[in-house]
Amino acid sequence: MSIILIGLLGGLITGISPCILPVLPVIFLTAGAQSAHFEGAGNGVPEPIPARRSRPFLVILGLVVSFTLVTLVGSLILGALGLPQDVLRWVGIAVLLAIGVGLIIPAVAHLLEKPFQWIPQREVANSGSGFGVGLALGAVFVPCAGPVLAAIIVAGSTGRIGFDTVLLTVSFAVGVALPLLVFALAGRGVIERVRAFRTRERALRITAGVAMIALAVGIAFNVPQQLQRLVPDYTAGLQQQLTDSDEAQRALDLGGLENDENKDLDKCTNGAAELESCGAAPSIKGIAAWLNTPGGAAVDLAALRGKVVLIDFWAYSCINCQRSIPHVVAWDQAYRDAGLQVIGIHSPEYAFEKDAANVAAAAADFGITYPVALDNNLATWTNYRNRYWPAHYLIDADGVVRHIAFGEGNYAATETLIRELLQDASPGVELPKATEVADETPTLGSTTAETFLGWSKDVNFAGPGTYGSGERTFTSSGSQPADSFALDGVWRVETQFATPSGGDGRIRLAFRASQVHMVLAGEGEVRVRLDSGEMQTIQVSGTPRSYAIVVDGTGDAQVVDVEVSPGVEAYSFTQG
DSSP: OHHHHHHHHHHHHHHTSGGGGGGHHHIIIIIIGGGOOOSOOOTTOOOOOOOOTTHHHHHHHHHHHHHHHIIIIIHHHHHHHTOOTTHHHHHHHHHHHHHHHHHHOHHHHHHHHGGGTTSOOOOOSSOSOSHHHHHHHHHHOOOOOOHHHHHHHHHHHHTOOOHHHHHHHHHHHHHHHHHHHHHHHHHHHHHHHOGGGGGOHHHHHHHHHHHHHHHHHHHHTTHHHHHHHHSOOTTHHHHHHHHSSHHHHHHHHOOOOOOTTTTTGGGSOTTOSSOOOOOBOOOOOOOSOEESSGGGOOOOGGGGTTSEEEEEEEOTTOHHHHHHHHHHHHHHHHHGGGTEEEEEEEOOSSGGGGOHHHHHHHHHHHTOOSOEEEOTTOHHHHHTTOOOSSEEEEEOTTSBEEEEEESSOOHHHHHHHHHHHHHHHSTTOOOOOOOOOOOOOOOTTSSOOOEEOSGGGOOOBOSSSOOOSEEEEEOOOSSOOTTEEEEEEEEEEOSSOEEESSSOEEEEEEEEOSOEEEEEEEEEEEEEEETTSOEEEEEEEEEEEEEEEESSOOSSEEEEEEEEOTTEEEEEEEEO
8 A cells, every 4th residue: 555655645746846847738728628618609609519528537547548558668668679769759749749730730630530430439629539649648758757756667677567566657647647637627627717718719729739739849859858957846855755764665666576587596695604505596688788798799697507607786987886896807817717707787877877888988997808798777687686786696607696795895705705616616626816905895884975966866965955956056054064965056956967057066075985086977177175275176078987086085074175167067976
């Protein structure tokens, strides 16, 4: 029951959010105004024949059905057919355009209706039930990104479509639709009460057609997203309150991860000092591309029998992964000839981490020469029931998972188990001495946690007001609470980053760490000043990557002020 309630509340909040605004005129005119009934036009003017009274409900029903199907199975179907992921969006736009033209030009409407003339229907001037309009709207309608919708999208894109997922999706869609239905019915009521509209049925229909065409063109050119930047998200606080509870977090996790391939993985204890037996290794699947393999060929785990395999889940901008990778690279170099096969599974946290060129450049910078799989849809991540960056899965020569280690640290124990498995696979094998890469894992709680500047992942904003999407003016209070950040100036806050709007913007970060990196992109410069007075200027250019802004910190509480020029996108701070 809780998952239904969370979905409904998440949908209701989204249904009154700024991103709904572009859809409202179409809902008002096509779902509401066209179903208005009059008691008579008067002055000898015949009463116009309206659309069915059920039209508002059918438009909204079509939107719910279409949105649910597109969200849950759209990516899976398109992937199976080898079609571009945005094909449904463009089909929806084309349908909206066609319906809009049909509302303006009756001959076009009759042409559109010909394929459906076998369906018995009452002759009406505003022909059609409205269900098709709803279907088209649902295909192009993408609400504001929020935790509930994010959970649904991840589930859909990864194939995690269980009963709970369907319940959450349907309840979310219904929650979004309810405010729209109220708006449609209110629109019908307004039209029926204003006498001036009684003789202007055709004008209303043409206006509806123009609004629908405008919406289709606007969606094609991403106008709704631009509108969202102009209108502050007044619902961000409600979204956060909804999803802060432990119950909501459990519900949004959706479960449903267990399958025949991974059902035994929970027999492994995180970071165990001894080898365990945790079932056959799940397959590597849903990979967008492979790096560091001959001709980009895929790696088949089944073909690696006789070798010891280390699966490393990572993302290139993840600071925890950056500290872990030197150990993995060292193991690969030390034990490759002894029978170790390392496979990196790059499971992106950010959208820019899906770009193969970005991952390839990062892999080269880290000295990674072993195969890397681009798990852009988190299919393999899900198949391994993974939740962490980094995560290491150690597989023996028979294909059985023998060890799992989540997060940083525990490297010496993992290497000991690698050596044990290599000796089991090939008794008498000569192994080199253990690697000597320094463990730079921070003591738990000794450093500030990763700080995200996109609104969807903010957890430690401590400036005045609330932190949400859109453009607004921020002010800093001077003093900064520990392990928090504040903005100053005019900023546009997006889902994954923040960027100054107009002049330079400033960020104040109170941190505890020896090193601080910033993930930055775009073109411009960043000026950094520590509370010690030390200053530096960093030139930013290109796609998102990590820049060192503090390289020799004290590890104690410090404050750093960062001045960001327009054109630079600031994604996150990572501390180590």
